[in-house]
Amino acid sequence: MKRTLIRCGWLISMDKSIGDLKDVDLLIADDGIEAIGPRLSAPADETIDATGMIAMPGLINMHLHTFQAGFRGIGSEWLGHDYFRIFYGDIATRFQPEDNYLGTLFGALNQLNNGVTTLADYSHNIRTLEQAERSVDALVDSGIRATFIHGDGLREPAAPSALPSRRLHPRDRVVALQKSRFDHDGRVRLALAIAGPHWADWEASLHNVRLARDLGLLASSHVTKSSARAVVPDGYDRLAAMKLLGPDHNLVHCNHLAPDEIGRLLDAGCSVTCTNMNELHDYPIPTAMMKVLAHGAVPSIGIDVEAMVAGDLWREMQAALLFARIENHRSGTLGPMVNSREALRWVTEGAARALMMEREIGALSPGKKADLILVRATDLNLFPVHDPLLSVVEQANAGNVDTVIVDGVVRKRDGRLLFDDVKRQALGERLVESVHRLAAEAGHPLSLGADRGATAAASR
Numbered sequence: 001m002k003r004t005l006i007r008c009g010w011l012i013s014m015d016k017s018i019g020d021l022k023d024v025d026l027l028i029a030d031d032g033i034e035a036i037g038p039r040l041s042a043p044a045d046e047t048i049d050a051t052g053m054i055a056m057p058g059l060i061n062m063h064l065h066t067f068q069a070g071f072r073g074i075g076s077e078w079l080g081h082d083y084f085r086i087f088y089g090d091i092a093t094r095f096q097p098e099d100n101y102l103g104t105l106f107g108a109l110n111q112l113n114n115g116v117t118t119l120a121d122y123s124h125n126i127r128t129l130e131q132a133e134r135s136v137d138a139l140v141d142s143g144i145r146a147t148f149i150h151g152d153g154l155r156e157p158a159a160p161s162a163l164p165s166r167r168l169h170p171r172d173r174v175v176a177l178q179k180s181r182f183d184h185d186g187r188v189r190l191a192l193a194i195a196g197p198h199w200a201d202w203e204a205s206l207h208n209v210r211l212a213r214d215l216g217l218l219a220s221s222h223v224t225k226s227s228a229r230a231v232v233p234d235g236y237d238r239l240a241a242m243k244l245l246g247p248d249h250n251l252v253h254c255n256h257l258a259p260d261e262i263g264r265l266l267d268a269g270c271s272v273t274c275t276n277m278n279e280l281h282d283y284p285i286p287t288a289m290m291k292v293l294a295h296g297a298v299p300s301i302g303i304d305v306e307a308m309v310a311g312d313l314w315r316e317m318q319a320a321l322l323f324a325r326i327e328n329h330r331s332g333t334l335g336p337m338v339n340s341r342e343a344l345r346w347v348t349e350g351a352a353r354a355l356m357m358e359r360e361i362g363a364l365s366p367g368k369k370a371d372l373i374l375v376r377a378t379d380l381n382l383f384p385v386h387d388p389l390l391s392v393v394e395q396a397n398a399g400n401v402d403t404v405i406v407d408g409v410v411r412k413r414d415g416r417l418l419f420d421d422v423k424r425q426a427l428g429e430r431l432v433e434s435v436h437r438l439a440a441e442a443g444h445p446l447s448l449g450a451d452r453g454a455t456a457a458a459s460r
Helices: 066-071 080-088 097-113 129-142 171-181 202-215 235-241 259-267 276-282 289-294 313-331 340-346 349-354 388-395 421-442 449-459
Strands: 003-012 020-029 032-037 046-057 059-064 116-126 145-152 188-194 219-223 249-253 271-274 372-376 401-406 409-413
Touching: 003 388, 046 388, 046 401, 059 097, 059 313, 059 349, 066 097, 066 116, 066 129, 066 421, 097 116, 097 129, 097 401, 097 409, 097 421, 116 129, 116 188, 116 349, 116 401, 129 145, 129 171, 129 188, 145 171, 171 188, 171 202, 188 202, 202 219, 202 235, 235 259, 259 271, 259 289, 271 289, 271 349, 276 313, 289 313, 313 340, 313 388, 340 349, 340 388
Parallel strands: 003 046, 059 116, 116 145, 145 188, 188 219, 219 249, 249 271
Antiparallel strands: 003 020, 020 032, 046 372, 372 401, 401 409
C-alpha cells in the first residue's frame, strides 16, 4: 500500500464536519483519503510540500460532449440552431471510432489539466459498439475519473426540424458495451444519454427510461424545449407518476421549464444540470439555476459544447455564480447574496450527488476517494490569500492548478500534465487530420465566415 502525505497550506474540505483548515496534513493510502489533521506522523512513501498551496476537492464537470474537442471555438458566433444544423445534425454523424477516441482523449486531458477530476462525458453521437468502446478507451487512457454517458447518435445528417422522434436506445449495444468495457466498478463508469419526452415519442421515452432502470444505470436527458413544444408535453409528469424518475435521472438544461415543472422533477428525486455559458450563449432566456435554488435544491453545472464556449469549469462556475447573483438582485427572492461556497458546491458535492457518487467523491474526508487538486496560492492573481474559499471561487483560474490527483494517482505535477509529450504530439497530429477530414466531408470549412454572415443577418 502506497501512502502519500500532503502538507497543505490551506485545505477546503467541503465536509461540514471538517471545514476549512490552515497548515494541515492530508494522508492518502492507495486510492483513498486515510486521514486529515495537523502534523500527521504516519509513515509515508512520498511527501508533497503544498505549504504554499490550497488543497481542495477535484472539480466535477457534469456535462460535456467531449468528443467535440477538436472543433473548439469554431462556433463561437453560432446560435443554437447553427449548432444543430452544422454540428450535431451533420458533422457529428460522420465520426468514426478513431475520431471519437481522439476528440474524447484531448477533451478529457484538457479537463484534467484544468483541475477536473471527474467528467460526465455525454457522448451522444454513438452509432456502433466500436465507436462506444474507443470513446471509453480514451477516457481510461486520459487518467480522469469519468462517467461515460452513452448516447445513440443520428444515423445520417438531419436538419433540426427533421430529427427523428422514434429514438429507442439500443439495448444490445449497451449490454455488449457493459461486457466489453465495464466488467468491474472501475474509474470509468457507464450511464445512458437517453432521448426523453422532449425529443422522443412516448413509446421511446418509456423504453429508454426502463432500459436504464433494468440495467441499473444512471440516465441523463436533454430538456431544451418548453413542455408545450415537447414531443410528449406531459411526458416527464407521466414518468414521475409511474415512479420511473428518481436520483438515477439527470436532467440537463431545463431553462424553458416553469418553476413548478422543475419543482415536480426535483421532488421526484431528479437532479438538474445547467450549462450557463452555453445556455446564455444560445437562448434569450435565463438558465434554470435560480429555479433550482429557489426550490431548495443544489444544481450541478457543466460546459456542454466547446465549439461554442471555453472548456474551463472555473470560468463556468464564476459565470454561473455571477448569473445567480444578478438574478438574485433582480428578483430579491433569495436574500442579499448567493455565496461563494454555494458555487463551489455546484462543482463538487452537488455534481457528485447528481452522479450518485456522493459517498465517494465531492469532498475531502477520510474514507472518500483521493480525488483532489492543489492550487498555487503564491500565483500573482491569488497572492496574498486571505480567505482560501474566496480565492479559489472568485479569483482562481485553470492556470493556478499545480497538482491533480485522481484515485490516488498524480496526474499533474508542478503545473505539468503527466501524459507522455511525444505520444500527445503524435495523437494531436492525428486529431487535426481527423477534424479537417470531418469538416470537409460535411462541407463546412473550419473558418466559417459564410456561416457567421448568415447568422448575423438572421439575427438582425
